[in-house]
Amino acid sequence: MRYLVLTTLIVLGVGKTVQSKSLRVAAEPLPNIVLIMADDLGYGDIKCYNRDSKIPTPHIDRLASQGTRFTDAHSPAAVCVPTRYGLLTGRFPFRMQRRGNGPLLAPNRMTIGSLLSAHDYRTACIGKWHLGFENEKSPEDNQPLRGGPVDRGFSSFFGIPASLDIPPYYYINGDRCLAPPLLRTAASRSPDWSPIQGAFWRAGGIAPGFKHAEVTPRLLAKVVGFLDDHHLKQRRQPFFLYLALPSPHTPWLPVHRFQGKSNAGAYGDFVVQVDDVVGQVMKALQRNEWEQNTLVFFTSDNGPVWYPSDTRKYDHDATGGLRGMKGDAWEGGHRMPFIARWPTRVAAGRKSTQMICHTDVLATLADLLGVDLPTNAGEDSLSFLSELTTAETQGHSRAALIHQSSARVLSVRNGPWKLIPQLGSGGFTKPRRVKPQPGDPQGQLYNLHTDLAETTNVYKQHPDIVRRLTLIVDDFRERGRSRP
Incomplete structure (x- = not known):
């Protein structure tokens, strides 16, 4: 059995140190941690946030009924890349120093992955990275793609370099592309949607055999495989799984069994598929007897690409009455669904109105481990652990948010x-x-x-x-x- 134990000084693999602090409960078992981030999912798409949603989301709704649902949670940005930077580093993304098309995370920057790796977690990233690799645009066989997840605190990675509408299109395993994007695909469009909706993707390089519609199912299979493999080989070691879904971001390509399952067109059907992914992950946790001692987070990176004309056409408001959409400074761009489930510590069926941000996850996990963040890490991260683990609102310490x-x-x-x-x-x-x-x-x-x-x-x-x-x-x- 793995436990939270008191130590004096823990040295991170990225050149950081974190000082231990007194723990709330002696010898408390370390939980597994699963963080699922959907892509371009709106605040109003999920039934538990919007009773008038035209999209059935029973698995996400069940997650909320078994945990705490935050109604004032925010992404640090209204688009993909900066939100991911803020989530993993605990920093507001305006602090990010761009390095052309290369890696956006500095080699010595603490991440959620490196923090947990230093505490004996097996850390896996599966899905869309979108924080850059060296040579990302022209990968070669058997040549490492440096600067990605396995160089920034994760034990393993399987996924894609960016969104599924941004070429080149190929898979990465660890730090190697499975097949380089030597072919070329034409751009894709849907005549009944705007130019950046529907089955939209840009023309560019593509790996042989790469099919956009197969990506979400393949990532789900990798997640289930990771969980089953961990149960067989390393079940006594805690794990952290960061599942960065590329859906329901464009292209909206729900597989056949989800087509027509919503009343919000192809977008709604794709959200139904995302909901099913959540359900399959929870089934895998239950099958491997991890359901009780696993902290599961579910959220989205930014608001939806959903216009007023779409709301009128489908009578579905993807932002749940909030103004704006993806990209915007208005609430529809960055107020996010955020659900936390941990049966042994988090109250079921609770709603929290405390303001939190994705940047706060790093400090929350450090708090869970009983360590203080160093001054040069998580500069904009404030723990909301007490808000999670008590039945009543504690008055979270975040007073301001950018x-x-x-x-x-x-x-x-x-x-x-x-x-x-x-x-x-x-x-x-x-x-x-x-x-x-x-x-x-x-x-x-x-x-x-x-x-x-x-x-x-x-x-x-x-x-x-x-x-x-x-x-x-x-x-x-x-x-x-x-x-x-």
Whole structure:
């Protein structure tokens, strides 16, 4: 049996140290951890978040009924790449230093994977990486793709380099491509959807035999295989599984048995398939007798690509009444479903209204292990473990949150107040940016406690709040951190 034990100093494989702190329960078994991140799934797609959803999601709903459902959880950004950076590093993505087309995670940067690996977890990443590899665009047979998951704290990786609409298209196992993308595929479109919806993917390189519709089923098979293999060979060692689904991101390609299972077109059917993946993962945990002592997180990386015309056509609101969509600074771009299930510690059927961010997962897991993060890691990560493991709201310590839109507009949240320092969506919804006319407000200020749909801009009525929130952004930038 594996246990949380008190040690003095633990050295991470990425050159970091974390200081142990006193544990709440002596010799408490370490849980397995499964983190499932859907791709472009909206707050309103899931029934337990939106009773009017036209998409059946029984497995995700069951997960929520058996755990805690957060209603004020946020991705740190409204698009794929920066959200993944924030999740794994515990840092707001505006701090990320881009390195061209190469790896976005610095070699010495602590990640969730490296933290857990240092505590004897077997760490697996399966799915969409989207944080860069060296030579990602032109991989070669038997040549390592450096800078990916196995170089950033994960014991193993199987998946794809980026989204399934971004070429080249090929699989990676560990740090090697299974087959290089020597062929070329034409672009794909769906005439009944917008140019970036439906069966959309871009033209480019593709590996022989690579089929877009087979990716999600193949990843699920790898997950089940990992769990079964771990049970047979390493069941006494705790594991961390990061399942980064490429769905329901475009191309929307539900396999045959899910087609027509929703009332929201191909997108809704693809969400049904994602829900089934969650169900299959839970079945594998149950079959291997891990259901009780496994902490399962389910969330999404950003909002959906779902236009008002789609809502009218299908009578389905993928953002559940929130304004905006993927890419936007408005809530529809970054307020995410977030569910945590751990039967031995997390109350079942509970709703939490505490504000949390994906960046907080790193500190939460460090707290679970009983260690303090070093000052140069998880700079924007605050633990919500006490909110998970107590039956009543504890008053989570996150007072402010910065969010980044696809156009890199930084909005800030403090209590009920949210400031967007410009007019327009800052993202996919048109207009992205509006030039203020004489007498117009220079930005947007909303009281989310009374106006969650962000319909009434009170920027001009509260100049003191605008100044206060602006100073929060300046402070977080200058200090290089938001964590005390």
